[in-house]
Amino acid sequence: MAKVSYPFAVGRIRALELRLIDPSRWARLRDASREEAIRLLAEIGYGNGAPKDDPEAMIRAEEEETRRVIAELSPDPVWTDLFLLPVDAHNIKAAFKGKKLGQDISRLLMDGGTVPADLVRISVEAEEYSMLPEAFRPVMERAAEYPTLLEFSAAVDRAVFEQIRLVLKKKKNPLLSRYFAAQADFTNVLSTLRAAALKWDADKLDTVLLLGGTIPTEAFEEALLSGQFVPTLCKGDFSSAIRRVLEDSQQDGSLTEAESRFTEERIALLKEGQDDTFSIGPIVCYLMRRETEAQELRVLFARKA
Amino acid sequence: MTLGLVLAIAGAVLAAALPGIGSAYGVQIGGQAAAGVVSEKPDLFGKLLVLQALPGTQGIYGFLIAVLTMVRVGLLGGGAAELTTQQGWAFFAACMPMAIVGLLSAISQGKAAVAAIHMTAKQPDSSAKGITMTALVETYAILALLVSVLLIFVGIPV
Numbered sequence: 001m002a003k004v005s006y007p008f009a010v011g012r013i014r015a016l017e018l019r020l021i022d023p024s025r026w027a028r029l030r031d032a033s034r035e036e037a038i039r040l041l042a043e044i045g046y047g048n049g050a051p052k053d054d055p056e057a058m059i060r061a062e063e064e065e066t067r068r069v070i071a072e073l074s075p076d077p078v079w080t081d082l083f084l085l086p087v088d089a090h091n092i093k094a095a096f097k098g099k100k101l102g103q104d105i106s107r108l109l110m111d112g113g114t115v116p117a118d119l120v121r122i123s124v125e126a127e128e129y130s131m132l133p134e135a136f137r138p139v140m141e142r143a144a145e146y147p148t149l150l151e152f153s154a155a156v157d158r159a160v161f162e163q164i165r166l167v168l169k170k171k172k173n174p175l176l177s178r179y180f181a182a183q184a185d186f187t188n189v190l191s192t193l194r195a196a197a198l199k200w201d202a203d204k205l206d207t208v209l210l211l212g213g214t215i216p217t218e219a220f221e222e223a224l225l226s227g228q229f230v231p232t233l234c235k236g237d238f239s240s241a242i243r244r245v246l247e248d249s250q251q252d253g254s255l256t257e258a259e260s261r262f263t264e265e266r267i268a269l270l271k272e273g274q275d276d277t278f279s280i281g282p283i284v285c286y287l288m289r290r291e292t293e294a295q296e297l298r299v300l301f302a303r304k305a
Numbered sequence: 306m307t308l309g310l311v312l313a314i315a316g317a318v319l320a321a322a323l324p325g326i327g328s329a330y331g332v333q334i335g336g337q338a339a340a341g342v343v344s345e346k347p348d349l350f351g352k353l354l355v356l357q358a359l360p361g362t363q364g365i366y367g368f369l370i371a372v373l374t375m376v377r378v379g380l381l382g383g384g385a386a387e388l389t390t391q392q393g394w395a396f397f398a399a400c401m402p403m404a405i406v407g408l409l410s411a412i413s414q415g416k417a418a419v420a421a422i423h424m425t426a427k428q429p430d431s432s433a434k435g436i437t438m439t440a441l442v443e444t445y446a447i448l449a450l451l452v453s454v455l456l457i458f459v460g461i462p463v
Contacts, residue, residue, distance in 0.1 A: 005337045007334045007419045008340055011337070011339065011341025014423040015427075277338075
């Protein structure tokens with residue numbers, strides 16, 4: 001297949017960006033009842049043919065369509081695939097859980113990963129992992145050794161970042177290196193806050209920490225033991241962003257709010273590359289904005305349920 | 306054929322070739338960007354076509370300088386002038402403003418056109434602004450064209 005050029009891909013993305021839900025529509029969605037909100041979404045063409053009475057199906061269909069479009073028009077799939085690895089991780093976890101519990105998990109699988117969902121399921125069932133991205137293979141080969149599903153799940157999440165690290169080591173991309181380092185830092189900070197709230201010990205926290213961040217590993221244990229998050233975790237390349245979020249979250253104490261703020265900070269980092277027409281920046285920025293939109297819609301409909 | 310005439314022809318060749326290459330590249334990336342937008346919004350084709358075509362003018366200017374050089378040295382009149390080496394270098398130098406500026410400005414204008422096409426995709430009413438911004442790059446190609454024309458017709462005694 002002929003390689004898609006950046007001007008073409010970004011041109012299409014610019015046209016697709018018009019389909020993002022704008023602030024005035026968000027305001028109408030927030031004010032509307034659940035039924036009205038579903039109808040509003042259907043009116044703007046959201047849902048990609050999914051049943052118009054099921055918001056979750058509409059959101060999911062839209063997410064899958066976005067991933068399909070991104071995979072189709074990406075000039076450098078090696079970069080966009082990095083953003084699709086969490087879908088692979090989700091499918092691997094679902095397939096493994098289904099196999100372990102003897103349940104049919106087909107409806108839990110999501111399309112749009114770097115490996116087709118059915119292939120992931122077959123790979124896990126047959127214990128043949130050569131079709132999976134490189135970093136997932138050792139995790140799957142040791143899958144039976146993890147004492148709990150939580151630890152297996154944490155290992156799969158770590159494999160996502162290991163795969164990203166492997167790819168970025170082979171092929172340089174300063175924008176994405178910075179973005180994923182920030183994501184690792186932000187996720188580790190959130191994990192530490194969550195561990196403190198759940199009264200985990202340092203060993204348990206260590207199993208969920210991700211690789212590839214810029215905060216020294218010992219800072220997380222120190223933060224957990226001392227309970228002093230701002231002075232111990234505001235380190236590394238993104239200390240100012242972490243400080244902003246932590247200081248605000250200390251005031252309202254909401255982990256969900258902190259998670260949302262960290263997502264905003266991540267998108268702000270990607271926006272640095274949004275206007276570079278000849279780079280992957282606008283494409284991955286669009287993908288992230290679509291995914292954030294889907295998450296916000298889920299929250300909105302959960303509140304209206 | 307004298308060395309002077311060979312140098313003048315070389316200048317004409319570069320004046321036609323380099324801006325032509327630049328224009329082809331500029332129009333190509335403009336076309337790719339426009340195709341991406343039109344694949345989602347076919348109604349914008351007319352507006353985007355103008356933006357795509359803008360980087361093509363440098364190729365025309367280069368062609369014009371090449372033809373003027375050929376006319377001036379008598380290649381199109383049937384009897385080529387017996388140019389000295391100095392005269393040949395002078396014609397060669399006279400073609401260079403258009404050759405070099407034409408190449409680089411066409412590429413730059415192509416990139417500006419891509420940005421304007423992407424802006425028009427988001428705000429179709431801004432296409433005139435996009436055309437204006439892209440056309441500003443043209444200024445430097447026109448200046449180079451003028452310099453080359455003046456040098457060819459006024460600056461070199463034959």
